[in-house]
Amino acid sequence: MTDAETVTAIPTRWVGPVRVSGDAVHGEIEIPLATYESPLWPSVGRGARVSRSVPDGIRITVAGESMTRSTLFVAADAAHAHAAVSAIRSRLPELQAAVSAQSRYARLEGMHEEVVGNLLFTRFSFAVGDASGHNMVTQAADTIMELVLSWGLGLEYGSISGNFCSDKKATAVNGILGRGRSVVADILIPHEVVRKTLRTDAASMADLVVRKNLVGSTIAGAIRSANAHYANMLLAFxxxxxxxxxNIVEGSQGITYAEAREEGLYFSCSIPHLIVGTVGNGKHLAHVDEALDRLGCREERDPGANARRLAGLIAAAVLCGELSLLAAQTNPGELMTAHRALERKERGA
Amino acid sequence: MTDAETVTAIPTRWVGPVRVSGDAVHGEIEIPLATYESPLWPSVGRGARVSRSVPDGIRITVAGESMTRSTLFVAADAAHAHAAVSAIRSRLPELQAAVSAQSRYARLEGMHEEVVGNLLFTRFSFAVGDASGHNMVTQAADTIMELVLSWGLGLEYGSISGNFCSDKKATAVNGILGRGRSVVADILIPHEVVRKTLRTDAASMADLVVRKNLVGSTIAGAIRSANAHYANMLLAFxxxxxxxxxNIVEGSQGITYAEAREEGLYFSCSIPHLIVGTVGNGKHLAHVDEALDRLGCREERDPGANARRLAGLIAAAVLCGELSLLAAQTNPGELMTAHRALERKERGA
Amino acid sequence: MTDAETVTAIPTRWVGPVRVSGDAVHGEIEIPLATYESPLWPSVGRGARVSRSVPDGIRITVAGESMTRSTLFVAADAAHAHAAVSAIRSRLPELQAAVSAQSRYARLEGMHEEVVGNLLFTRFSFAVGDASGHNMVTQAADTIMELVLSWGLGLEYGSISGNFCSDKKATAVNGILGRGRSVVADILIPHEVVRKTLRTDAASMADLVVRKNLVGSTIAGAIRSANAHYANMLLAFxxxxxxxxxNIVEGSQGITYAEAREEGLYFSCSIPHLIVGTVGNGKHLAHVDEALDRLGCREERDPGANARRLAGLIAAAVLCGELSLLAAQTNPGELMTAHRALERKERGA
Amino acid sequence: MTDAETVTAIPTRWVGPVRVSGDAVHGEIEIPLATYESPLWPSVGRGARVSRSVPDGIRITVAGESMTRSTLFVAADAAHAHAAVSAIRSRLPELQAAVSAQSRYARLEGMHEEVVGNLLFTRFSFAVGDASGHNMVTQAADTIMELVLSWGLGLEYGSISGNFCSDKKATAVNGILGRGRSVVADILIPHEVVRKTLRTDAASMADLVVRKNLVGSTIAGAIRSANAHYANMLLAFxxxxxxxxxNIVEGSQGITYAEAREEGLYFSCSIPHLIVGTVGNGKHLAHVDEALDRLGCREERDPGANARRLAGLIAAAVLCGELSLLAAQTNPGELMTAHRALERKERGA
Structure with missing residues (x-):
């Protein structure tokens, strides 16, 4: 590199508070959004207002957590690759011991494999505590590969990562086998709130979710994804x-599902592979530390609990922004009118 | 929002210079990377060194540019939706005139449509000059919808965006029909440079690209994407x-393809839908303005030329980082050794 | 081969008639289904009964037709591949003339291309009359490649088919760019018919279509497809x-979309790339000829009209079977009860 | 239905024999192909000749087997759906007992689930002996749903099949979680055989597999699939x-992978979810029974062994046809020349 380190300053606001409930996180909490796209703030802010008009607010359900790395071995042929799978499987405890020995937090939890011709892809999943775990699992995979290659199974080194992980790529495997935190955020919004705060109605919202997010994404050729703009909230948070x-690349794969019910609008965002951490790279920076502290993610808790809390808050933010944008899109012209009003306001008009 | 605006400070370094050639951009140019992941800097830096050891450096080919928005209309049934397509198609000039009338830069260039039952998805593509064009095409789509709905075709408003655009979602449609800039970056690296700078050889690289990026991504269930980590370079740039x-969500869908040739390693990154702009949201901020200026993207040029230059430089950065990481992954243990060495160095050891 | 030719006898019944309307086909027509899975007959038969209880029956909308073949050229690098695209594009008339000269029916209509590194994929689309057109487009692609390779553009032969066609593979490109016939079949079924013939209600059907076909297919990792079992009807027909x-592989990619309306259940099957023909391989066999004749696909019509009629009837059959199976699945236990009743009946009980 | 049952007569030839080795099947065996596309016979026949020129012939590796059905439950919200998962998981033995009680062959082996909003998709996998198992798992799912719904978990019936199975649909889930038989067929072909019988060379074949099957399928937007024409061989067999x-729809998703080695061409076909059975619907028909007998799939063996043998033979047939077509495509013009020669021969010229 040719230059001293500088900083890129991303405009940031705390919006909300958002009201959330669930094991992972509970209460009314403001959330920070760093973005060049200022319309995101009032949009998420409107969703947060909705959350505060419902007793339980946005409910957060965390279904699973792990981090993965896939290693690639090369065998002479499929028979040898297949035989190696059995051998590795039978010696998993050795691999688990080795991984635990070299890391305080990483725990090898499982292996999934696929043989393509003479190529053996092994996808290892790990518990990684409060870290997002990228480096932890690469280090663990290194240890695993070295050990497996020493076992004389006729395997050669292919790659420390075989793209079957999958990191920062939109694929199907992460949602099916798990990677990061799997979180569902949902809310049941009374019709009056839908009408007053979101300026729409439950049936229009449910229709839009089907037509745009599900059918529209299908014809676009999306993979395991059907939402309007999860990526925006994820990036900013x-x-x-x-x-x-x-990690917003795979994090933004998720499904918005809604139902128009008698009691109101049921609205949900299912986000099956959120990669988040409260420790590790970047977390020591002063402004990050402060943000995590303000979010209540710096408490003494069981390993993983702070990261789970953070994942829950991110999911809530995603729901707020998704809800608000979709509501706007049920009304012709509203999106641009809102944009223009905001721009005037930003310009100090 | 509950708070004054602050900033999130992302550590940033300029690396390179990278040597590039092509119509869109030519010369030796340093590139800025804002990231919490500091190993990215030396990784891209190594790729830049490789580029400087080849007379033409990284060649940049820009194949197309446009921006899109898909509107959703609702008809009574498929026959009416289909009839409406013909009607809209025959009156495209009216829509083009209306779009041009309300914007200095946006030009309606084409329409692609798909009928699903009674739903009509119309995907409009526009020239948008040097802007990324998100707001421009939303504004244009607004104008188009209002006009089409006034024509008495039996259509109702569905949504200003039907997810067939597709913005910030990983889908197949953008690569097939085009969105943003389509850029290929490629380079032919002499064997000696592969050996000395990348510490690997052409055959190992070509094998890894096939096994990891192509086969690995296939079994992961990727869609129109086969690369190691485009997302990292895109995000930072x-x-x-x-x-x-x-927009790194769809931007990071791309294909790395390599060949081991007699003359050396042919290595390419094809990035079919890069959304970039040199004007618009965020571009007025002082540090952004300065960065764009330093990159030579603030010159007086034909509309779109500054953005094309920027797209070319981003593609070059992607190639640098992709090349370097893949090279590291051809050698057992190298990735973690490099990480650890870097961490020691960062800690001032 | 080591053996004389024999035949495999697939049990076949004509079911219906199905009532259809539209430009491509109109009237009450029985349809033939050859299958080892006998429950398919009464299932499609029930759908046909529904069609006959609605004045217009199933409406057929044919949106487009073409056949494609993608050739693969290899260049030195992306810049040369990109330059070749312009050259080929500018000489398309020569290619069109050459194709027309060697075939009575094939007409070259368009080219779509994608450059990946130094690889040039060119996807040519053709009018092919009443044939499905597989051989016609391969022959045409042969002619095209020979000509293009003679132009001195620095291209080498890669493959007569580059998998970007795509034939007999489930991909996204066929639906987006078109291949075969694009057909939508839809129907508006009065509530009473839904209740009596389908033993369900419009709301349950609409919910099931969303939850199973759209959401379920999304989490399964489907690509541009959301239906229950198009493949069954396609295969048998x-x-x-x-x-x-x-060709059922790609033919079965399609989307079922339904709405519960005041007037009844709106139900649609959108099938964007049906490969069908009334002439060519297999069509001369006596039982095939007879079947096509009975279907009214042996009339003197404009080129393509017989195949369009056939495509429309197939789409109607798809709708009948899809409607019936989904209706059964709205009721717990109905599917197995029906299966068992049928098995008893087949056994002569 | 309006008609007596007739038959559709598909022209059929036995080709080969193909030489295979492996636990599932071993020896030289002729294989039957029923198809309207007569060029398939000599094409597979050529591959069979190649297999006989290698001592071990085509090696067959069977990696797994199961059959699946996904049921859909509807809860009030995600929290209730998630709680139900735990409850069902803890009572899996009850479900296993119930499934075993109502079927001689079906054994419930595992459950995989995904919660989307308030929707609970549970994918059950079963051992099904020598049957393909469609009806067996539907019956089992019926039993499971009835039981689960009786447990008072706050779940309602959604659908007996939630499209997460996935049956006859091209998706990602089957390859990742397993469905049917997972088979790899591979062979190492000496250079001389490649040259003489396939009229090509190992490097050209390896290049074509990468460029057409892997890169071409990627840009086409394929999902977990990279081959030339598995569907043809699957259908005919x-x-x-x-x-x-x-079931060729999902069966044809598979990956061809090749390597040019010093010893010759390594060529493999990985077919991760082949649905096949030697008992059940259609298997009692005289010509089917005879074909299965001639294939050696009517022996007294452990449950599943006859179906595994059949799966192995099908995979071998797939490899033969894939190998032959790809070889033809390495040479400009060969495909059409072969087609035309064949047509002349068929016409008795």
Missing amino acids: YLATGQDAA | YLATGQDAA | YLATGQDAA | YLATGQDAA
Whole structure:
């Protein structure tokens, strides 16, 4: 590099508070959004207002957590690759011991494999505590490969990562086998709130979710994804909290599902592979540390609990922004009118 | 929002210079990377060194540019939706005139449509000059919808965006029909440079690209994407230059293809839908303006030429980082050794 | 081969008639289904009964037709590949003339291309009359490649088919760019018919279509496809009419979309790339010829009209079977009860 | 239905024999192909000749087997759906007992689930012996749903099949979680055989596999699939042996991978979810019974062994046809020349 380190300053605001409930996180909490796209702030802010008009607010359900790395071995042929799978499987405890020996937090939890011709892809999943775990699993995979290659199974080194992980790529495997935190955020919004705060109605919202997010994404050729703009909220929250924001690529694969019910609008955002951490790269920076502290993610808790809390808050932010944008899109012209009003306001008009 | 605006400070370095050639950009140019992941800097830096050891450096080919928005209309049934397509198609000039009338830069260039039952998805593509064009095409789509709905075709408003655009979502449509800039970066690296600078050989690189990027991505269930980590370089470059970085979601869909040739390693990164702009949201901020200026993207040029230059430089950065990481992954243990060495260095050891 | 030719006898029944309306086909027509899975007959038969209880029956909308073949050229690098695209594009008339000269029916209509590194994929689309067109487009692609390679553009032969066609593979490109016939079949079914013939209600059907076909397919990692079992009807109809039934792979990618309306259940099947023909391989066999004749696809019509009629009837059959199975699945236990009743009946009980 | 049952007669030839080795199947065996596309016979026949020129012939590796059905439950919200997962998981033995009680062969082996908003998709996998198992798992799912719904978990019936199975649909889930038989067929072909029998060379074949099957399929937007024409061989073999040939839709998703080695051409076909059976629907028909007998799939063996043998033979047939077509495509013009020669021969010229 040719230059001293400088900083890129991303405009940031705390919006909300958002009201959330669930095991992972509970209460009314303001959330930080770092973005060049200022319309995001009032949009998420409107969703947060909705959350505060419902007793339980946005409910957060965390279904699973792990981090993965896939190693690639090369065998002579499929028979040898297949035989190696059995051998590795039978010696998993050795691999688990080795991984635990070299890391305080990483725990090898499982292996999934696929043989393509003479290529053996092994996808290892790990518990990684409060870290996002990128480096932890690469280090662990290194240890695993070295050990497996020493076992005389006829395997050669292929790659420390075989793209079957999958990191920062939109694929199907992460949602099916798990990677990061799997979080569902949902809310049941009374019709009056839908009408007054979101200026729309439950049936229009449910229709739009089907037509745009599900049918529209299908014809666009999306893979395991059906939402309007999860990526926007993820990016802004990730940047403000020191996350590796390139993980929005797979993080933004998720499904918005809604139902028009008698009691109101049921609205949900299912986000199956959120990569987040409260420790590790970037988390020591002063403004990140402060943000995590303000979010209540710096408490003494069981390993993983702070990261789970953060994941829950991010999911809530995603729901707020998704809800608000979709509501706007049910009304012809509203999106641009709102944009223009905001721009006038920003310009000090 | 509950708070005054602050900033999130992302550590940033200029690396390179990278040597590039092509119509869109030519010369030796340093590139800025804003990231919490500091190993990215030396990684891209190594790729830049490789580029400088080849007379033409990284060649940049820009194949197309446009920006899109898909509107959703609702008809009574498929026959009416289909009839409406013909009607809209025959009156495209009216729509083009209306779009041009309300914007200095936006030009309606084409329409692609798909009928699903009674739903009509119309995907409009526009020339948008040097802007990324998100707002421009939303404004244009607004104008188009209002006009089409006034024509008495039996259509109702569905949504200003039907997810067939597709913005910030990983889909197949953008690569097939085009969105943003389509850029290929490629280089032919002499064997000696591969050996000395990348510490690997052409055959190992070509094998890894096939096994990891192509086969590995296939079993992961990727869609129109086969690369190691485009998202990392895109994010860092996007943040440093004021882009809407949520567009790395689709931007990172691309294909690395390599060949071991007699003359050396042919290595290419094809990035079919890069959304970038040199004007618009975020570009007025002082540090962004400065970065764009330093990159030579603030010159008086034909509309679109500054953005094309920026797209070319981003593609070059992607190639540098992709080349370097893949080279490291051909050698067992190298990735973690490099990480650890870097961490020691960062800690001042 | 080591053996004389024999035949495999697939049990076949004509079911219906199905009532259809539209430009491509109109009237009450029985349809043939060749299948080892006998429950398919009464299932499609029930759908046909529904069609006959609605004045217009199933409406057929044919949106487009073409056949494609993608050739693969290899250049030195992306710049040369990109330059070749312009050259080929500018000489398309020569290619069109050459194609027309060697075939009575094939007409070259367009080219779509993508450059990946130094690889140039050119996807040519053709009008092919009443044939499915596999051989016609391969022959045409041969002619095109020979000509293009003679132009001194620095291209080398890669493959007569580059998998960007895509034939008998489930991909996104066919639906987006077109291949075969694009057909939508839809129907508006009065509530009473839904209740009596389908033993369900419009709301349950609309919910099931969203939850199972759209959400379920999304999490399964489907690509541009959201239906219950198009493949079953396609296979049976294809076999009975001498089609190349391996084309059910891509043919079965399609979207079922339904709405619960005041007037009844709106139900649609959108099938964007049906490969069908009434002439060519297999069509001369006596039982195939007879089947096509009985279907009214042996009339003197404009080129393509017989194949369009066939495509419309196939789409109607798809709708009948899809409607019936989904209706059964709205009721717990109905599917197995029906299966068992049928098995008893088949056994002569 | 309006008509007596007739038959559709598909032209059929036995080709080969193909030489295979492995636990599932071993020896030299002729294989039946029922197809309207007569060029398939000599094409597979050429591959069979190649297999006989290698001592071990085509090696068959069977990696796994199961059959699946996904049920859909509807809860009030994600929290309730998630709680139900735990409850069901803890009572899996009850479900296993119930499934075993109502079927001689079906054994419930595992459950995979995904929560989307308030929707709970549970994908159950079963051992099904020698059957393909469609009806067996539907019956089992019926039993499971009835039981689960009786447990008072706050779940309502959604659908007996939630499209997360996935049957006869091209998706990602089957390859990742397993469905049917997972088979790899591979062979190492000496250079001389490649040259003489396939009229090509190892390097050209390896290049074509990468450029066409891997890169071409990627840009086409394929999902977990990279091959030239598996569907053709699958269809023909399926029809001749009484299979439910609509399962070629997912069966044809597979990956061809090749390497040019010093010893020759390594060529492999990985087919991760082949649905095949030697008992059940269609298998009692005289010509099917005879075909299965001739294939050696009517022996007294452990449950599943006859179906595994059949799966192995099908995979071998796939490899033969894939190898032959790709070889032809390495040479400009060969495909059409071969087609035309064949047509002349068929016409008795």
